[in-house]
Amino acid sequence: MTLDLHADPIALTAALVDIPSVSRDEAAITAAVETALRTQTSGFAVLRRGNVVLARTNRGLPTRVVLAGHLDTVPIADNVPGRFTTENGAEVFYGCGSVDMKSGDAVFLHLAATVAEPAHDLTLIFYDCEEISAEFNGLTAIEREVPEWLDGDLAILGEPSGGWIEAGCQGTLRVRLQTKGVRAHSARSWLGDNAIHRLAPILARLAEYRAREVEIDGCRYREGLSAVRAGGGVAGNVVPDEAEVEVNFRFAPDRSVEQAIDHVREVFAGLELDLEVTDAAAGALPGLTAPAARGLVDTVRAHGSAGVRAKYGWTDVSRFAARGIPAVNFGPGDPNLAHKRDEHVPLAQITAVTEMLRHYLTTPA
């Protein structure tokens, strides 16, 4: 599969979507991206590590902008290959990854091949396994082994943001709440203590929970506390001695992971349960006051149809934020359509994001 980086980023989006790349199966798309970068761009040093492709210029410019995008998708749901169609008079492209985030990748790849005289040195990062557990995320190994490749004055993640700058991101925390009881035959249930029944007050607190909203740097964040899994049961005639609920807390970036854990412990305080943190990732403060970020903000505001808002979902911007690098999400596509069977992107947004980003990358600070 050959990718033509000089083609319109719309065509390039379609070409990327048509290379299936569900998490842990990114070898083909990574090879195609690596080959295209090596043969169709100039001035870039290219590095391949596992299924991560990195490329950077070293022109000695005063600022460096990192453009980063993951190449993997959630599982395909009858939506590959993609298809073009028209809806309510607008041209759109349907397909797995069209929004999250192959259209963003396409914009970055196209600009790498076509921006002849950038105002900033550029670092491109295309990586794998973003849609699964953080331990597999391609950036984790990069951060550990060649962290200098992440450095820059601004990191732009091409995650879907509808062409808006989505600033910062919320943190995410997963905890497993387990109840314990005593197993018994259900014909003599009074000899047991039903662990599933003991989930009742836990679920009641979740149902009653009122999530906080908070404004930071002019961006409004909205938290959420959701059961994402419930489980328990031994057999159809057994009172179970264990049951559990996994809860996902999405928290505004003014809380640290530790504060988020404390908050979740408080929510369930007084209940008999074991609480285990199974996954945690810090949020990222918007960071829009940094100079390199201001240029992008000005460009997007000047464009008129978009602006700046909070990012609700957790994204890899927080990795850059944790390294002291301002980071934003900026890409085509409605983030609400990510992971949906009917994921689709308006073609005009791909074009608009390409043009805004081209303007930013070619305009001296």
Added chain:
Amino acid sequence: MTLDLHADPIALTAALVDIPSVSRDEAAITAAVETALRTQTSGFAVLRRGNVVLARTNRGLPTRVVLAGHLDTVPIADNVPGRFTTENGAEVFYGCGSVDMKSGDAVFLHLAATVAEPAHDLTLIFYDCEEISAEFNGLTAIEREVPEWLDGDLAILGEPSGGWIEAGCQGTLRVRLQTKGVRAHSARSWLGDNAIHRLAPILARLAEYRAREVEIDGCRYREGLSAVRAGGGVAGNVVPDEAEVEVNFRFAPDRSVEQAIDHVREVFAGLELDLEVTDAAAGALPGLTAPAARGLVDTVRAHGSAGVRAKYGWTDVSRFAARGIPAVNFGPGDPNLAHKRDEHVPLAQITAVTEMLRHYLTTPA
């Protein structure tokens, strides 16, 4: 494998335990039982159908007693072959099926071979697949194809009852309670409606439920309403749109299946859920006032160390009860040890049940 029906029923129990017969794998034990009945008893017509062996006398006696036992066991758990040992001064036999219910089968087989002049005509039924779904139960086919083989004035199921008469049995009902919500990304949980959170009031009603106790024919029944399975969840970052709890209701035999279903509906009345009945089996009233039952009750009461009590678990007595035949559970072994890895039977109980049953079967009404 040859079974010696004239040997002590204790030895015969050990021989039966040492023939593995997990549900759906009863061919070997059925063949051994069939051969033994055909060659070591007299006066019986023997019929084999699938993995069911039936045998009956036709002496023209005024009453007929049915002795029925299943030959299958739950899965073996490092407890075959069995072993004899002494605990707290009592001799016991450990092994899968020692309690449920090869010791009961052994007593029946031994009496079939050694009771020369019964006071009742006898029907013996040894059947398969009692421990799994009712559709596979060997009695289901017998009931459909040769129902006259089930007829009698009293049916004695050799299920473990500690040498007591356990009368009647409770019914069992399984319902699946499903909640519906709206799926969403957990980073934007306010766009969804969490189906797991909607389980809260269902589990609260289960936790608060006070089970009824009721006395029938001098037997005290105790009901129970237990969640036996909880499930829900799509992925770690998704607000789930479906969740469910499976509930098992064990009900006293004064309720019909329909009344039991109505009761469960009432328990959850007013909550938003779908209720689906997934499994139901009627209970059986004790039936101890029938003449043929009274003789057994008198024998057991005269024995001194045992008596009459309610059976909590569902057993095949309810099949006979549904046909208007008084039916009881009567066998060696503590029913609380059934299905346990450390299943074991006191040898004295095998002897006691053999003697009580021999007395009953040889004493004219």
